[in-house]
């Protein structure tokens with residue numbers, strides 16, 4: 235599709251063609267009713283993207299400038315309604331099989347007034363989250379049913395909780411630094427919103443552990459299932475027995491578990507901070523206990539695991555930290571590596587280009603990183619520059635891009651036989 239298409243007729247033709255193409259590649263036509271999650275097959279991804287891009291442009295064209303921009307200015311009311319729905323536990327009290335519930339019954343089950351529920355439902359049903367099946371009767375759609383799904387519901391909770399509270403402070407925090415993000419994550423919009431001089435992680439380890447537990451669960455859904463490590467990084471298919479993958483900041487071990495299940499030769503060590511490691515150990519399936527272990531390790535202090543062929547896997551770690559802090563994390567790992575080890579950075583790889591063709595989730599995540607940590611998602615050029623500045627021996631071996639979104643695994647090795655001092659002289 236031409237990037238500049240602004241013609242309604244042309245866009246509607248694109249929608250019609252892409253919709254047919256999309257439908258020809260999905261096992262069942264999409265439904266708004268609650269249904270098991272169907273992953274989009276690779277063949278359908280391009281048609282889906284074209285369809286969504288054309289729809290975005292059509293909406294903007296037909297809405298016109300006032301509705302578009304005033305709608306955006308008030309988009310936080312969508313989050314307000316979603317947060318109210320979560321806090322009133324609406325999704326938990328609507329039958330998951332798609333059958334309706336009367337407003338009066340929903341009010342009595344949740345203890346919330348009918349009027350408040352109705353006002354929230356007015357906005358949510360407008361976005362096809364819940365549906366009114368008959369006057370005063372509400373049922374789940376696939377969107378509202380997802381609010382209660384493990385992982386996804388926690389991610390919604392994290393966004394409408396910490397994210398929604400922090401977002402409005404972002405502009406004030408940046409204004410005090412000439413609109414550049416401060417390089418200290420303890421001076422973030424999150425810290426201001428929660429009235430703390432701690433960064434997010436320190437806060438969830440000490441001040442609000444339940445926020446930390448929810449965040450750990452949210453991470454299981456935050457990066458699009460199936461995980462890149464088990465879908466796009468081909469070298470693991472032929473990994474020899476006993477090869478070690480260190481999941482640095484691996485949370486409760488969800489990715490390491492998926493990797494160990496798929497690759498029986500792999501041994502995984504999940505490193506994280508104390509409380510998180512404890513939660514991960516408690517959840518580890520019995521049959522993986524000989525190949526997945528948890529280790530308490532602060533990635534700022536060093537990397538205790540070395541030796542040939544080790545994979546150091548960092549998913550959603552570096553996007554939480556400004557460049558100077560990322561350099562510390564990377565250089566600790568570089569010091570433990572040899573030429574056969576690899577760092578695998580599994581993150582967003584942002585488009586250089588902007589516009590309706592962008593990846594919505596990545597764009598939102600970038601601003602979420604800004605509000606929560608004073609950090610960002612990076613382009614391929616920014617990743618290369620960060621690695622070089624962390625340790626000049628670190629070179630990108632290959633970028634393994636996901637088809638489903640703007641994420642990928644950046645495979646990094648240590649330039650062999652080249653000493654840092656020699657390189658520094660060049």
Ligand SMILES: C[S@@+](CC[C@H](N)C(=O)[O-])C[C@H]1O[C@@H](n2cnc3c(N)ncnc32)[C@H](O)[C@@H]1O
Pocket residue numbers: 435453454457482483484485486505506507510531532533534548549550551554
């Ligand atoms: C955004 S989460 C990513 C979790 C997991 N890698 C994933 O992608 O789902 C960042 C993780 O880094 C961990 N973390 C933060 N600071 C750390 C530190 N200094 N040392 C080790 N882990 C840390 C957090 O506890 C959290 O589990």
